[in-house]
Amino acid sequence: xxxxxxxxxxxxxxxxxxxxxxxxxxxxxxxxxxxxxxxxxxxxxxxxxxxxxxxxxxxxxxxxxxxxxxxxxxxxxxxxxxxxxxxxxxxxxxxxxxxxxxxxxxxxxxxxxxxxxxxxxxxxxxxxxxxxxxxxxxxxxxxxxxxxxxxxxxxxxxxxxxxxxxxxxxxxxxxxxxxxxxxxxxxxxxxxxxx
Amino acid sequence: xxxxxxxxxxxxxxxxxxxxxxxxxxxxxxxxxxxxxxxxxxxxxxxxxxxxxxxxxxxxxxxxxxxxxxxxxxxxxxxxxxxxxxxxxxxxxxxxxxxxxxxxxxxxxxxxxxxxxxxxxxxxxxxxxxxxxxxxxxxxxxxxxxxxxxxxxxxxxxxxxxxxxxxxxxxxxxxxxxxxxxxxxxxxxxxxxxx
DNA sequence: CTTACATGCAACACGCTTGACGCAACTTAT
DNA sequence: ATAAGTTGCGTCAAGCGTGTTGCATGTAAG
Numbered sequence: 001x002x003x004x005x006x007x008x009x010x011x012x013x014x015x016x017x018x019x020x021x022x023x024x025x026x027x028x029x030x031x032x033x034x035x036x037x038x039x040x041x042x043x044x045x046x047x048x049x050x051x052x053x054x055x056x057x058x059x060x061x062x063x064x065x066x067x068x069x070x071x072x073x074x075x076x077x078x079x080x081x082x083x084x085x086x087x088x089x090x091x092x093x094x095x096x097x098x099x100x101x102x103x104x105x106x107x108x109x110x111x112x113x114x115x116x117x118x119x120x121x122x123x124x125x126x127x128x129x130x131x132x133x134x135x136x137x138x139x140x141x142x143x144x145x146x147x148x149x150x151x152x153x154x155x156x157x158x159x160x161x162x163x164x165x166x167x168x169x170x171x172x173x174x175x176x177x178x179x180x181x182x183x184x185x186x187x188x189x190x191x192x193x194x195x
Numbered sequence: 196x197x198x199x200x201x202x203x204x205x206x207x208x209x210x211x212x213x214x215x216x217x218x219x220x221x222x223x224x225x226x227x228x229x230x231x232x233x234x235x236x237x238x239x240x241x242x243x244x245x246x247x248x249x250x251x252x253x254x255x256x257x258x259x260x261x262x263x264x265x266x267x268x269x270x271x272x273x274x275x276x277x278x279x280x281x282x283x284x285x286x287x288x289x290x291x292x293x294x295x296x297x298x299x300x301x302x303x304x305x306x307x308x309x310x311x312x313x314x315x316x317x318x319x320x321x322x323x324x325x326x327x328x329x330x331x332x333x334x335x336x337x338x339x340x341x342x343x344x345x346x347x348x349x350x351x352x353x354x355x356x357x358x359x360x361x362x363x364x365x366x367x368x369x370x371x372x373x374x375x376x377x378x379x380x381x382x383x384x385x386x387x388x389x390x
Numbered sequence: 391c392t393t394a395c396a397t398g399c400a401a402c403a404c405g406c407t408t409g410a411c412g413c414a415a416c417t418t419a420t
Numbered sequence: 421a422t423a424a425g426t427t428g429c430g431t432c433a434a435g436c437g438t439g440t441t442g443c444a445t446g447t448a449a450g
Contacts, residue, residue, distance in 0.1 A: 012418060012425060037407060048428045053409065148385045155362065156380055159354035167350065185351055189384030190343045207395060207448060232437055243398045248439065 019055050021045050023069050026062060031108035038062070063109070064117035070106035071123035077102040078130050088138040089183075095134065097179035100164050107165065131157070143187060157186055214250050216240050218264050221257060226303035233257075258304070259312035265301035266318035272297040273325050283333040284378075290329065291356065292374035299360050326352070338382060352381055 011019065025045035029036045038059060042049040056062035081095035103110050115121045135153055138144050144153060164178040206214065220240035224231045233254060237244040251257035276290035298305050310316045330348055333339050339348060359373040 155358045163350045163354045187386030191382030
């Protein structure tokens with residue numbers, strides 16, 4: 001987890017703190033204004049603009065680093081839900097709630113269309129695989145129809161989570177209730193009376 | 196439908212053609228690169244950059260005009276499905292297919308977060324209202340659970356359409372089949388065996 | 391045909407963003 | 421305490437996107 005410079009040596013403690021601060025503040029600033037300049041980000045982070053350039057070679061490099069950071073957190077959010085050991089329905093609820101929370105904190109970054117950094121791509125693929133695995137287990141457990149297309153299912157699941165995040169952004173709702181809505185809608189749709 | 200200049204007089208025929216071309220090409224270019232410059236858009240449209248500035252006072256004005264154009268087309272896509280007279284299930288299928296097609300052609304524009312132009316806002320609100328009306332009719336007809344929250348239902352419906360558009364973008368599928376998937380998923384979810 | 395409109399082209403000014411540099415002051419780690 | 425690393429500040433250069441103007445050449449409309 002400790003970042004290293006081109007030098008090979010690890011960053012000093014205060015420098016690593018600075019890097020983290022910049023990443024988090026950049027997410028906040030860019031989610032409000034995607035065209036914000038590095039100067040705005042630096043100001044919001046309470047550092048000089050040159051410091052941002054010292055830590056990130058270019059604007060692209062900064063956004064790439066944000067992507068790596070964000071996807072790692074989403075992956076973590078999935079892992080703590082034990083997607084391959086916990087009962088599928090339990091894991092589904094838990095993971096949904098965790099991912100909603102994680103993605104809410106990185107809306108700009110995870111919304112970026114293209115991933116340039118290979119590590120970000122790799123993390124994204126791992127997330128993708130874990131999601132498929134979870135849905136596969138749910139299908140085998142009878143939660144999902146045996147005929148359900150897992151690819152379409154994954155897309156629908158993803159879309160529902162996105163909507164839940166937007167709901168949370170406009171009217172701060174209980175994360176667990178949101179997760180319940182997502183899972184319930186995914187499994188049962190909205191056409192029948194719910195339990 | 197005929198645009199007018201600040202002068203009050205209608206545009207000459209060739210000028211109106213140019214305006215339409217710029218709007219459509221801008222959508223295509225910006226959907227591939229949201230940060231594309233006006234010079235890139237002008238080049239792609241086969242006109243001089245100054246012509247773009249002549250027709251649209253600023254970059255913002257261009258994007259606003261695109262929004263108005265796009266939302267009018269989406270509204271049209273809804274209207275031809277007769278949302279307030281056709282049987283709810285029929286209208287739902289028809290409108291879903293139409294809207295998927297219309298939105299596919301204006302992905303960048305309809306994906307814009309904030310609408311500045313009052314006419315675009317108005318069109319958006321009309322679309323919103325028509326959607327609610329359709330879902331209300333579907334609920335009264337027994338297609339949707341009486342307890343279903345229409346606001347959440349609209350969000351889910353919207354999200355499913357977005358996913359369908361992405362599917363269509365990656366692998367060009369039959370629009371009607373996509374619409375069927377969307378409606379079926381909305382009503383029944385993915386947990387039970389489908390007919 | 392004639393008038394008014396539309397376009398392309400070249401050029402210009404302006405502001406903003408990015409990226410780089412050296413130096414003095416400060417903080418961490420050994 | 422010493423050495424290495426880190427930061428803020430001022431400064432500079434270069435590039436790019438935006439917006440404007442004037443003029444000559446086309447083109448639609450009466």
